[in-house]
Amino acid sequence: MDFAAPVLNYSLLSPILILLAGALIGVLVEAFVSKALRPITQLSITLGSLVLSLVQVWRIRNEGSTTAAMGSVIVDGPAVLLQASILIISIISVFLIADTEQFTALAAALPGSDEERHALQSGNQVTEVYPLTLFAVSGMLLFPISSDLITLFVALEMLSLPLYLMAGLSRRRRLASQESALKYFLLGAFSSAFFLFGAAFLYGYSSSITFAGIHDAVNGAAGNDVFLLIGIAFLSIGLLFKVGAVPFHAWSPDVYQGAPTPVTAFMAAATKVAAFGAMLRIFYTAFANAQWSWTPVLSLIAIITMLFGSLVAITQRDVKRMLAYSSIAHAGFLLSGVIALNKAGLDASIFYLFAYGVATVGGFAIVTLVRDSAGEVTDLNRWKGLGKRSPWVATSFAVFLLAFAGIPLTSGFIGKFSIFSAAYESGAKGVVIAGVLSSAIAAFFYIRVIVLMFFTDPVEDGTSVEIPSSLTQITVAVSLIVTVALGVFPAPLLNFITDHAIFIR
Amino acid sequence: MDAANYLYLSALLFTIGAVGVVVRRNAIVVFMCVELMLNAANLAFVTFSRINGDLNGQVIAFFTMVVAACEVVVGLAIIVTIYRSRRSASVDDASLLKR
């Protein structure tokens, strides 16, 4: 038999390749560059490759809409949009990651050991976090564009594995951090096993591993429906786990709380985009014509997720945990975009993902700023009177919260409106009602935080607000501007999305 | 013999793995159960590849093995760290974060 040399269309893959290259260089830097120079070198390499890849994404935005790498990835409008969102979010998160205060000096050292203390004194830093980030991002870029089961699975692991490690790198409360890493890892592996098993049955059903093939099989109604259903169910479990939908959400509060805040920000924002990107592609292309089987179930999950997230968030006292639950609720809102299964739903989801991601990074960026001698203060009761202590920080946080709550003139409102109207259009009125209800519930705890910050007097307990480093400032500023701008003048972005967001099979 | 039996087997293995994850305490064992689930999936792939009469399934199986290997690397690293700092590999001890 003779082999045809595979055609890869490197230009279309270049965004990912650039990142991988940057990551590898990063690894080498770890080996060959002196401790002192590593941080700055790594940071510049990471930022450089991210920006470069973003530029690349911009350049291929129109030549896209074709398959690449022998049809195992598809670079179409949504792909470009999602990749761009992921990259932008990653860039502003990297600014946070650059804050060395957040990461342990020596991951291998025991918490509280001399080794650790010594490493601290010697100003050691885990610069490995940069290459890890790049690996994760490249996985995220691949996830939403992969168009067959292998690539999808590989991408999933590519983005997950680095995150598992990054979650364990916190400088303070290391036990908790490591615990979160363990939980994330075990459950992640567990869910990816489901994912894989589901993939197997889809392959068995359609005797093809590409989405196109599955789609055709569904249309042709060839093959055994039981396989299809098992396939859809288990594959969904893997994806729902990533987006943190109830009942596969259990990991997210613990991990969000335990992981270093910059990682949490990155994870919360970027992973959601990637995972939902993949989900949209699969459900809109591969499973589109089988919606009779999955929309009801997914709607149910969406409703439960919204309500659960909002209800539990009310009771939270820890800001990171609260944001975690709120992100669960948002996962529910986003699911209604998947259910919509129409153009409007796709556009809305993409807009929502970007807006929400940016706001999330901004929100966590603020969290990194509120500290006392022992590091970050995440106990909400100690956020009292933040508005007095540092009005700007408090105000920006309030804006992000209002965006989460979906108050008009913030990006969150446009997102909510568009995604709900899409769902309503597709007849999922129940989901919309639930969404509205849970938004009302959610509003309650967002407002409670605002009250804490502005309407209660500060308690003198050494809680102080870090003068933001210029990088963090950039992050906050960018997120703030985007959040407000998308609230007041969303038209340009919306138009752009509407023009580009068309899936091809 | 009927290939379907292999599917039953893989389903059985998968279930055993899944249940194992839930019932076993030791992190290593839990992790091994996960591996078992992955391999169950592999078995399913290979079987289907046999049924469908193409190679994709077998290719995926190889990919899976590689990925599993990577998971082992990462996983063990984390588990070992936990073990060192906690002097225990029981997943139940790691429950600081809750509610």
Next chain:
Amino acid sequence: MTTSTSLVYLIALPLFGATVLLLAGRRADKWGHILGTAMSASAFAVGVYQLTQMLGRTNESRPVTQKLFEWISVGSFNVDAGLMLDQLSICFVLLITGVGTLIHIYSISYMSHDHDRRRFFAYLNLFIAAMLLLVLGNSYLNLYVGWEGVGLASYLLIGFWNQKPAYATASKKAFVMNRIGDMGLSFAIMIAFATLGTVSFDGVKAASEHASTAALTAIGIMLLVAATGKSAQFPLQAWLGDAMAGPTPVSALIHAATMVTAGVYLITRSNFIFDAAPTAQLLVVIVGAITLLFGALIGTAKDDIKKALAASTMSQIGYMILGAGLGPVGYAFAIMHLLTHGFFKAGMFLGAGSVMHGMNDEVNMRKYGALRKYMPITFATFGLGYLAILGVPPFAGFYSKDKIIETAFNAGGNKGIILGIVTLLGAGITAFYMTRVMILTFTGKSRWDDEVHPHESPLLMWLPMAILAVGSVTSGFLLSNGDALVNWLAPLFAEHGEHAERLQPMVVSLLALAVVAVGIAIAFFKYSRQEVLAIAPENVSVFTKIARQDLMQDKFNEAVFMRPGQLLTSALVKTDEAVIDGAVRGVGQMALGSGSVLRGIQTGFVRSYAALILVGAALLIAAIWMVTQ
């Protein structure tokens, strides 16, 4: 119908006075009373001018109208701010401005020691303006404005000394009970608009020709309710007694001569409605009858001279209402009694004021006695008023009251007999309690304390009294001579066939005089023959006790309206807090509660999370299987 441009001045002048006095504040203290009096006097002048004009015209063209501007106009609901002066309203205009001016003059001296005199005159002017609007408005809605306007003025004047909590309460009581009456008026207006499509007097009159009795009866009854409120008729009479809290000139002007007679005006003005609604008319008569006895009975037991007079006012207005309820025959007599009553009752109130003036504001008649020596003029004027109210010929009451009694008898059938007897009885009781007042106040031996030095009031006070006394002597004769008033008003009312006179006027007068004589005699023996105690005796008959408490009217209102109302209010306040707001808070609590329950899922044990995923997977399969089957 002739139009005029000067009607508005009748209202504008006193209104201007009120505004200036109120806005100018203390600066006007020097000349405030002058301005007030001048304004009232000039209004009177305008009134007289209008009268002369009117006399110069023939019956049909006598009414004068003036449209000021379009007030409210929405859809078919159009009300102009328009005035109308006809034979009926001119009587009121002259009474209001005339008596009003006299009382202004009286007050200059009476209030001279009060450092708020300016404010007093402002209120008086305000009242004059409102009262004139009431009688000049050309539609029920314009009347309504004046109607509540006088209510406001009366509220302000009753509470003029509101630093005394009791007085403040009295004013509030008056306003609220009046409002209840006003409700009746607004209902009447609403019904009129809904059924007849208009609220102007002419419009309603025209429409009433072919309107259903039901509608007219409804309107009539509601107007009656309004009248009972303003004219202190049963069952809304309770405020008048307390209204005596106001300075005495106020009692004279508002609560004797003018405002309280507005009800009579309203009914007479609406004659076309009542004539077509017998039921309503009958109710009017009944209310009048009840009230005239009710008031008279209260009068017999009062030791407070002003309250005694107030009760008498109530009873006299009962006569007028009764008269007005007797239909076309009665209207004119009701008005006549209203005018004569305006003179003699105002006169007597001013007299009472003069007495209080000389007695350090003592109002308890048991602490008077033998005052005729000390204040002869007051005695004289009061005495003339007394004779007038008794209906002794040839004094004013004789002409007006006997006419009403006569008409009552002539109403025919049992109705006539009952009403006749009631009115006669009323006359008798009136004689009794008025004689009692006279005796207790002016005759017998003095019962006042030593530090009191009774003295006659100054000129500015006795002059108005004198003038009113003249009125109470002559007005009756003048108005009834040659049926002057009857003919004057005739064009306004429906023709009425001559009733078969069941009793000759002469007989009625004799009967009346007899009853009156009996009344006087009883009073004479009871109070002049035996010693009067300075402190009211407690060992009196239960009837006296009840009468002293105004026949339990306040107890009744308290038990039936106030207490339950207060209970309801406090109950509602609690409900609002506990139930409604509680429900709202409950929802919040529920959310929180369910949140903390759901929180329990997050045990922190990774294996339970895995289990959760496993269960989730199972449910997912189950769900999908269910939907697809």
Next chain:
Amino acid sequence: MNSLILLMLLPMLGALLIGVLPKANETLTKQIALATTVIVAIVTIAIAVGFQRDNVDLQYVQSYSWIPSFGINFAVGIDGLALVLILMSTVLAPIVVLGGWNESHGGRWSVKTFYVLILVLETMMIGVFAATDVFLFYVIFEAMLIPVYFLIGGYGTGQRSAAAVKFLIYSLFGGLLMLASIIGLYVMSGAQGGHTFDLAALSHLQMSSTTQNLLFLGFFIAFAIKAPLWPLHTWLPDAADSATPGTSILLLGVLDKVGTFGMIRYCLTLFPEASKTFTPMILVLALISIVYGAFLAIGQRDLKRLIAFTSISHFGFITMGIFVMTSQGQSGATLYMFNHGFSTAALFLVGGWMISRRGSSTIADFGGLQRVTPIMAWSFFLAGMSSLALPGMSSFVSEFLVLVGTFTRYPVHAVIATFGIVLAALYILIPVQKALHGPTTEGNENLSDLNLREKIAIAPVIAIIIALGFYPSPLLKVINPASAHVIAQMGFTDPAPTNGDK
């Protein structure tokens, strides 16, 4: 540039100007705020003069494309109804600034912030009435909450933050229900020829009666919370209790009107059938509000809460007038909105001054003020008279119109509502007696009477109240065409005189 847009920009400019000022110079801040509001008021009057009364179409129309992909426009335009309410809002604004000259002190934040919030709020007040695009309306409707929230929570007294949160949660909840309905409209418009939020276009949507009822409820509940209708009122007393008088005036006088305004502009226009379906129920709620509000007002010990409850009663009247579907009812309700704005303003202004002087808002703490501070007492008395709709006060005209309009179609309702006027006498005269009459009680002896600034602030309010009481035609002439238009749209005609059913 379109004068409405200009009108909306002016306060923003003022806010910016204040924003760039140094914190220190508080007087200048206040002066700029005052100047801005006065200018806005003048411009509004100019607009009112240029308004063609008999033209029922929207005027001063202007529309910019905002979010084309959703068919959303920044579209404004006014009819008689909107004009009257904008006029009320912009005339009240300078009075609030002048009357509450020192309210901004003792807040959590600077004087500067206070006036920036006020001015931003004014822009939104104009916008919410002028919007002709449902989405734009909703955005402003919701965004308005934020400045008010901070005004209450930041500058109020007592349980201010609790009250602010209660207010916000209540309103947000209503707003979200409305959002659901708006989404429904949007989707339906998409199904019927292109997504749009243009009010006129939406009013022609075809929808099943069930859908219409549901969407109607979404809007109506939101508005019933805003214009507090029993039993959704419990946020109002708390808010009014905690807010500064000025804020309360804007809250009760203007913001709550958005509710009743919305009932006419959106509920009736968009869902005529559903409106008819729910009318009986709504009328009952309105009646309950009238009586219930009055009784609770009588039962209050606190002056501010008392005023709040009187407003609940008054909003009952307005709602009733709106839904009885007679021209008298409609015009009466609209006029009522205007008048209520001013009489509430008067009550809160004077009440506020009394409270700040006495340092307590408990009615029982006052006594005999009439002798100590005659002018203040008189102002309060007149404000009260206007609140109990004494003839000669503007509120009488509107209340009577509502009653007459109700009677012609729902006599029983009108009769019950009329009992409200007796209760009104009680809830006004009780505080008047306790606070102004009687002997001057301890602690009130040396309260100071109104100063010049306060006199200047209250004078126009009382002047307007009385002037419109005697001569309401100028307003009615603007309102009548608009309300007649609504009635006609709804397919109603005034009941003809039954002529006593003969």
